[in-house]
Amino acid sequence: MDSGIFVYREEAAASGTGLLKGRxxxxxxxxxxxxxxxxxxxxALRGFKAIEDATVARRLREQGAVLVGSTRMSELxxxxxxxxxxxxxxxxxxxxxxxxxxxxxxxxxxxxAGIIGYRPSYGLVSRYGLFGxxxxxxxxxxxxxxxxxxxxxxxxxxxxxxxxxxxxxxPVPGFLDGAGQPRIRTLGWIRESVAFLERQERxxxxxxxxxxxKAGLTLVETSLEEFELFRAVHQVIGSVEASSxxxxxxxxxxxxxxxxxxxxxxxxxxxxxxxxGPLVKPYLxxxxxxxxxxxxxxxxxxxxxxxxxxxxxxxxxxxDALALPALRAGFDxxxxxxxxxxxxxxxxxxxxxxxxxxxxxxxxxxxxxAGCRAIQLVGPRLGDAGLLALAGQAVTNKTKxx
Amino acid sequence: MQYEAIVGLxxxxxxxxxxxxxxxxxxxxxxxxxxxxxxxxxxxPGALPRFSREALExxxxxxxxxxxxxxxxxxxxxxxxxxxxxxxxxxxSQAHHPLARxxxxxxxxxxxxxxxxxxxxxxxxxxxxxxxxxxEGRTPVSLxxxxxxxxxxxxxxxxxDVRSPHEAMEFIRNLRTQIRYVGSSExxxxxxxxxxxxxxxxxxxxxxxxxxKVEVKNMNSIRHLGDAIAYEIERQKAxxxxxxxxxxxxxxxxxxxxxxxxMRGKFEGPCVPDPSVPExxxxxxxxxxxxxxxxxxxxxxxxxxxxxxxxPRELASSLAGDRELSDYFEAVSRESVPxxxxxxxxxxxxxxxxxxxxxxxxxxxxxxxxxxxxxxRLEADEINAASAREVLARLFDTDESPDxxxxxxxxxxxSDAASLESLVEQVLGAHPTAMGDYRSGxxxxxxxxxxxVMQASSGKANPKRVREILLSKLA
Numbered sequence: 001m002d003s004g005i006f007v008y009r010e011e012a013a014a015s016g017t018g019l020l021k022g023r024x025x026x027x028x029x030x031x032x033x034x035x036x037x038x039x040x041x042x043x044a045l046r047g048f049k050a051i052e053d054a055t056v057a058r059r060l061r062e063q064g065a066v067l068v069g070s071t072r073m074s075e076l077x078x079x080x081x082x083x084x085x086x087x088x089x090x091x092x093x094x095x096x097x098x099x100x101x102x103x104x105x106x107x108x109x110x111x112x113a114g115i116i117g118y119r120p121s122y123g124l125v126s127r128y129g130l131f132g133x134x135x136x137x138x139x140x141x142x143x144x145x146x147x148x149x150x151x152x153x154x155x156x157x158x159x160x161x162x163x164x165x166x167x168x169x170x171p172v173p174g175f176l177d178g179a180g181q182p183r184i185r186t187l188g189w190i191r192e193s194v195a196f197l198e199r200q201e202r203x204x205x206x207x208x209x210x211x212x213x214k215a216g217l218t219l220v221e222t223s224l225e226e227f228e229l230f231r232a233v234h235q236v237i238g239s240v241e242a243s244s245x246x247x248x249x250x251x252x253x254x255x256x257x258x259x260x261x262x263x264x265x266x267x268x269x270x271x272x273x274x275x276x277g278p279l280v281k282p283y284l285x286x287x288x289x290x291x292x293x294x295x296x297x298x299x300x301x302x303x304x305x306x307x308x309x310x311x312x313x314x315x316x317x318x319x320d321a322l323a324l325p326a327l328r329a330g331f332d333x334x335x336x337x338x339x340x341x342x343x344x345x346x347x348x349x350x351x352x353x354x355x356x357x358x359x360x361x362x363x364x365x366x367x368x369x370a371g372c373r374a375i376q377l378v379g380p381r382l383g384d385a386g387l388l389a390l391a392g393q394a395v396t397n398k399t400k401x402x
Numbered sequence: 403m404q405y406e407a408i409v410g411l412x413x414x415x416x417x418x419x420x421x422x423x424x425x426x427x428x429x430x431x432x433x434x435x436x437x438x439x440x441x442x443x444x445x446x447p448g449a450l451p452r453f454s455r456e457a458l459e460x461x462x463x464x465x466x467x468x469x470x471x472x473x474x475x476x477x478x479x480x481x482x483x484x485x486x487x488x489x490x491x492x493x494x495s496q497a498h499h500p501l502a503r504x505x506x507x508x509x510x511x512x513x514x515x516x517x518x519x520x521x522x523x524x525x526x527x528x529x530x531x532x533x534x535x536x537x538e539g540r541t542p543v544s545l546x547x548x549x550x551x552x553x554x555x556x557x558x559x560x561x562x563d564v565r566s567p568h569e570a571m572e573f574i575r576n577l578r579t580q581i582r583y584v585g586s587s588e589x590x591x592x593x594x595x596x597x598x599x600x601x602x603x604x605x606x607x608x609x610x611x612x613x614x615k616v617e618v619k620n621m622n623s624i625r626h627l628g629d630a631i632a633y634e635i636e637r638q639k640a641x642x643x644x645x646x647x648x649x650x651x652x653x654x655x656x657x658x659x660x661x662x663x664x665m666r667g668k669f670e671g672p673c674v675p676d677p678s679v680p681e682x683x684x685x686x687x688x689x690x691x692x693x694x695x696x697x698x699x700x701x702x703x704x705x706x707x708x709x710x711x712x713x714p715r716e717l718a719s720s721l722a723g724d725r726e727l728s729d730y731f732e733a734v735s736r737e738s739v740p741x742x743x744x745x746x747x748x749x750x751x752x753x754x755x756x757x758x759x760x761x762x763x764x765x766x767x768x769x770x771x772x773x774x775x776x777x778x779r780l781e782a783d784e785i786n787a788a789s790a791r792e793v794l795a796r797l798f799d800t801d802e803s804p805d806x807x808x809x810x811x812x813x814x815x816x817s818d819a820a821s822l823e824s825l826v827e828q829v830l831g832a833h834p835t836a837m838g839d840y841r842s843g844x845x846x847x848x849x850x851x852x853x854x855v856m857q858a859s860s861g862k863a864n865p866k867r868v869r870e871i872l873l874s875k876l877a
Contacts, residue, residue, distance in 0.1 A: 032448045040447070051441055054448060131447040136677035165452050166678050241677055244480050247491020248445050264544070268484065291482055291672040298674065 005084035005091060008037050009069035018063035019152045019176075025060055026094040028085060029070040030077050031140065032129035033057045040131045041073040041082060043256040044249035044275040054129020055161045056098065056140055063156035068094055075277045076133045076246070079342050080105055080334045086113035089143055096153055097143040102134050103234065103342060104349020106141025107361040108333040111326040111374035114363045116391055117143045118150050121381050122356025123168050125154075126161035133245050134238045135166075137353045147362075147392025151175040154384065173385040181385040187213065187377075188220045188319025192227035196347060197325060200370070205325050208364050208372035212323070212394055220319045224311050229304055230350040231343050236290055236301035237354075239339075242280075243287025249275060283339050309355045316380045321387060324348045326361045326374040348376060358384040362391040365398060404607040405642075407635045408615075409564035413577065414597040415556050415587045416529065417460040422552035423528045424451035424494065424679070431532070431550040443552035445490035451679050453478075457526065457554040458682065461501055462692045463584040464556055465524050467699065468577065470505030472689050476525075478679040483671040486546055487530040495527035497673035501556075501682070507580065508701075509572035519573050520561040529553035556586075562601070562612070567628035567635075574598060574624050579700055583725050591623050598627050602634045603648070617652040618662050630655040634662050703728055711741035720749055726763040727753070730770055737774030740781065747777055751794060759798060768797045775804040788861050789813040817864040819871070822855075825863065826871050829854045840876055848872065 007029050015022045027033060030040035032050035039045040053061075061067060072084035077100040085097040086109040099106040101119040110117020119141045132138050140157075142150045155175040160167055173181055189209060194202045213219050251257035251271030258274050261267035276284060290298045315322060327333070331345040343350070352359035359378045366372065375394075379387040419429050425442035441449040465472055477499040480492035505521035531551040535544050558577070564570045578589040578596065589596040603615040618634050621627040633655075638648055653662040698706070700722045707718035707728075721731045727748070734744040752773065756766055776797070780790045785808060796807050808814055816822060829851060830837055840847035848869075855868045 030447075038447070045447065048447070050448070051446065128450050129448040163452065164450050166450070166680055168680075240674055244482060244492050244674065247482070247484070248447070248489055250484075250489065250491075252486070252489060253444075254446075264486065291674055295672055295674075302675070 004072055004082070005087045005093060006069045007039070007072050007084075010036070010067060013066045013068055015066045016061065016064040018065075019156050020060060021064035023065050023096060023149060023152070024068045024094045025065045025096045025098060025153070026068055026071050026085065026088040027054075027057060027098045028073045028077065028100055030073055030100060030131040031057060031070070031098060032131075033067060033070065036070055038070070038131065040077065041075045042249070042275065042277075042280075044076075044246070044251070045131070045254065046256045048254045050129070052129065055126035055163060056157045057129065059157045060098075060153070063152075065096075065153075065156070071097065071099075073100075074105075075280045076131070076242075077102055077105065077138075078133060078242075078283065079103070079279055079336055080109055080112075081279070081337065083109055083334075086110055086115060086117075086143055089113070089115055089145065095144060095146070096149050098153075099141050099143055100130065100133075101139050101141035101349075101353070102137060102238070103346040103353060105333075105346075106143060107349050107352075107359060107376060108326060108346060110143045111361040111363070111376070112333060113143075114373070115143055115145050116147055116150060116360065116362045116395065117141060118360040118384075118388060118391075119352055119358065120154065120158065121358045121384055123166065123170075124158045124172065124358075124382070124384065126157075126164040126167060128161055128163040134241045135245060136241060137234065137238055137356075139353075139356075147360075147388050147395060151385065151388050151392075154388070158384075170382065173382050175385050175388070181383065181389070182320070184217065184320040184377075184379075184386050184390050186218045186220050186319045186321075188222040188315055188322045190227060190315070190322060190324065191221060191223045192225060193324055193348060196228075196328075198329060201325075201329050201372075204366070204368070204370065204372040205375075208366060208375055209323055211364075211366065212375060215393060215397060222315045222318050222322070224308075224315060226304075226308065226311065227351075230308060230354050231347060233301045233305050233308060234350045234354050235286070235339070235343055236298055237305060239283050239287035240290050240298050241287070243284050243291055246276070246280070246284055251275065279337060279339065279342065286339065305354055308351070312351065312355050312357065312378075313380070321380075321383065321390070322378045324351065324359075324376045324378060325372075326376040352378045357381060358387055360387045360391045362395050363398075364394075405604045405635075405639055406607050407565055407631070408562045408603045408605060408612065409566075409570055409631060410562040410601040410615075411558075411560045411564060411570060411573065412599045412601070413558040413560075413574070414599075415464065415558065415581060415589055416595040417457060417464070417554040417556060418585075418587050418595075419454060419456045419460055419554050421454055421456065423454050423457045423526070423554035424552055426452075427552070429553050431529075431547075431553055433549055435534075435545070435547040435549060437549060439548045439551070444548055451494065451676075453679050453682070454554065458501075458684075459692065460554070460586040461524070461526050461556050462684075462689070463695060464581050464586040465502035465505070466693055466696055467580040467584045467586075468505040468507060468521055468524065468558065470502035470521060470524055472502050472684065472692070473500065474685070474689075475499060475681055475683055476501045477681045478526075478676045479673040480676050481527075481671055481673050485530075486544065487533050487551075489531070489546075492671075492676075493528060493530060494676055494679065495557075495673070496525035498675070499681075500525035507573060507576045509569060509576055511572075512566065512568050517569065519563045519569065522559045522561050524556055524558050527555050527557060529555050562603075564600075567631040570600065570631055571624050571628045574627060579723050583697060583699060584695075585725075591621065591627070594622070600627065600631055600634075602631060602638070604635060604638045604642070614648045614650050616648060616650070618655055619652060619665075620654045620656075622657070626655060626657055629660060630662060633660065637662065697725060707731075711735065711745070713741060713745055717742075717745045717749065721745060730763050733770030734774045734777070737771060737778070739774050739777045743777055743781060744774075747773075747790075751791060755794065755798065761798075766798075767801070768794065772797055772804055779804065779808060783817060783864055783866070784808070784815060785813050786815045786861070786863075786865055789815065813862065815864045816859055816862050817867055819867075822859075822863060822867055822871055825855050825858050826868065826875060829858060830875060837876065848876075 032054040038050040085099040258270035333345040479497040500523040704719040704722035
């Protein structure tokens with residue numbers, strides 16, 4: 001259906017009134033919309049239909065958005081192998097695409113497609129109705145050509161939900177008027193992050209930052225010595241949480257059930273052996289390994305995570321926002337089929353996931369085909385609106401230049 | 403060789419909250435199967451747990467009742483295991499950061515000496531679904547009832563301070579009294595709102611070694627708990643005597659055969675912090691507010707009853723051990739009934755009457771006011787004890803006032819001297835032998851004569867006055 005972009009389309013959808021009046025929005029097949037098929041790209045959920053609306057889906061409709069259908073996704077949202085969300089936007093089938101961001105999927109899907117992809121601060125958007133995989137590091141991301149549309153979506157969906165107790169009580173950033181959001185004046189880049197780029201790539205990235213700074217930003221070089229640890233920390237904690245979160249997929253109450261088993265114990269084992277694909281299965285194995293065999297390593301990862309969060313806070317004392325690369329030459333995020341390839345390709349989007357920080361990727365074009373294609377900005381907690389404003393301004397300026 | 407037993411208890415108590423621990427479903431596990439469920443307690447994809455404030459408050463009251471210190475920060479972990487009663491693959495429990503630590507309860511040991519048993523910690527957790535194994539025709543089937551999934555529990559873990567079956571039973575009785583008092587649970591082992599597991603090991607008397615322990619489960623009464631511990635101690639002694647080592651495992655108590663039998667090897671899954679239930683942070687103020695909600699607890703109340711109502715210790719603690727009962731006693735006493743009379747009549751007459759009719763105090767038609775009316779008539783010698791018992795029995799079946807029952811039933815006792823004297827004359831005339839016996843020094847003949855007069859009056863004569871009159875006639 002639609003070249004593999006959608007798994008379900010709602011033909012009769014009509015627009016309401018509100019902030020998102022007339023805007024078409026797609027969701028992923030792992031975000032609940034009552035009555036829609038919701039298989040989350042997984043055999044484990046084969047034939048499953050959502051029972052109720054996710055809080056996000058309800059709030060989108062309340063503000064007049066037209067939910068046009070659900071897009072194909074990679075298994076349980078991990079990685080980008082089969083994802084259709086960005087293409088729903090580039091093909092003009094949706095103005096806005098909602099998409100889970102675990103390791104950085106929403107941001108790199110957008111970077112790859114030449115549109116804007118944003119991940120909100122953790123706890124700003126209710127996860128109720130999201131078929132999660134990594135509860136402490138997942139967020140519902142937003143993709144669009146327009147930063148203003150993303151801000152309008154956030155104005156509609158952000159804020160406390162009595163169904164998601166993990167959301168802290170804190171003020172919602174002013175997405176429409178920028179209330180309480182200081183302008184970003186200094187932009188930091190992290191020495192140890194660009195060290196992962198090849199020389200030519202590094203130069204292209206720094207050149208792009210200089211181009212971005214022309215709009216009146218001061219560039220600051222910063223240092224985070226343990227930058228490389230984001231990867232191990234995300235992988236250990238992420239796989240452990242995924243191992244627990246996927247525990248409910250056993251073929252008993254929904255989804256595929258192995259027909260070959262002789263008794264229920266065997267049915268569990270065979271079903272779980274057959275429902276997970278080549279990326280998710282080893283990921284769950286890793287998580288179970290840390291849970292059962294190397295619990296100390298998990299505890300250490302949790303301590304390191306706190307340390308890394310403090311380190312990023314320290315950098316926000318030196319710069320209003322941090323710029324990180326997005327895509328890496330030679331590491332296509334859409335092709336990553338193993339756990340290590342996944343973490344290679346998403347290396348630069350991991351810090352925001354680990355630390356629960358807002359981040360946005362937006363397209364960049366220096367006119368050089370070998371140049372930097374996308375820039376990623378990471379902001380302090382709840383600095384979401386400022387980041388989106390800067391991304392929007394950068395995209396507009398580029399459009400004017402060309 | 404002389405051995406002593408080292409026993410630690412793990413007690414699961416189901417809190418009597420209105421809702422489950424992480425959703426708004428009714429906390430009524432006994433309803434028709436799978437009625438009280440929702441996406442959260444069925445753990446369907448997309449659902450998130452919402453921790454119940456009521457569960458926290460009831461758990462906190464139970465912790466305070468057991469003299470524990472509430473922790474300002476506690477958190478839920480995922481206890482990971484796979485079983486059909488737990489389809490999400492983990493149980494939410496407080497493995498690393500329990501709600502409360504360091505409590506105690508005082509009991510009386512075998513010799514009646516006071517002994518303090520320590521509580522290591524109390525944590526909250528959700529119950530799992532209930533499995534029902536049945537036959538459909540000849541095919542064995544296992545059914546899952548989710549009504550219990552997510553029901554709020556606390557688990558009380560003691561230090562290994564218990565040394566005998568008697569101490570274990572006393573501890574559990576005392577714990578039940580304390581938790582019932584604060585209203586957090588009924589704590590019934592029979593109906594399953596309290597489950598007690600015992601970890602038992604033995605060692606040479608005087609040694610301080612902690613030897614391999616065996617866990618015993620499946621006792622469904624306090625008596626069975628004592629029996630199972632006693633059996634297990636003897637079994638371990640016999641094992642050692644025959645040169646067998648004790649290995650770590652779990653045994654089930656078989657109440658029919660009165661033995662413990664080995665079950666599956668103990669599986670210890672990992673416990674990882676749960677990322678979706680936020681850390682539970684309480685303030686000192688909140689703890690103080692919970693403490694202020696505590697009622698006067700049984701030990702203090704018993705002491706007050708002894709002091710203020712001049713009750714003997716036994717009566718005072720019997721009354722104070724049950725909150726409703728002690729309230730009833732105080733209500734009756736307030737209606738100008740001497741406390742000793744009230745206490746005695748409540749324990750010996752009123753409670754058995756309730757039990758016989760399977761009534762609770764709250765549901766009983768004999769309110770403190772009506773009961774007090776009967777006891778005041780008794781104190782005023784308007785009715786005698788036998789009549790009072792009969793009037794009390796009738797009050798369970800009628801809305802009439804006690805006075806109306808006394809009048810209608812003709813229970814008012816005969817106290818006027820003329821009528822009683824003529825009754826006495828009649829009886830003495832009919833029993834000259836008894837009269838002679840008494841005069842020749844056989845004191846018990848007096849009792850016989852009083853009985854005869856009472857009978858002649860159809861039980862309505864005032865026995866005190868009868869005795870006086872008889873004595874004056876026989877003198």
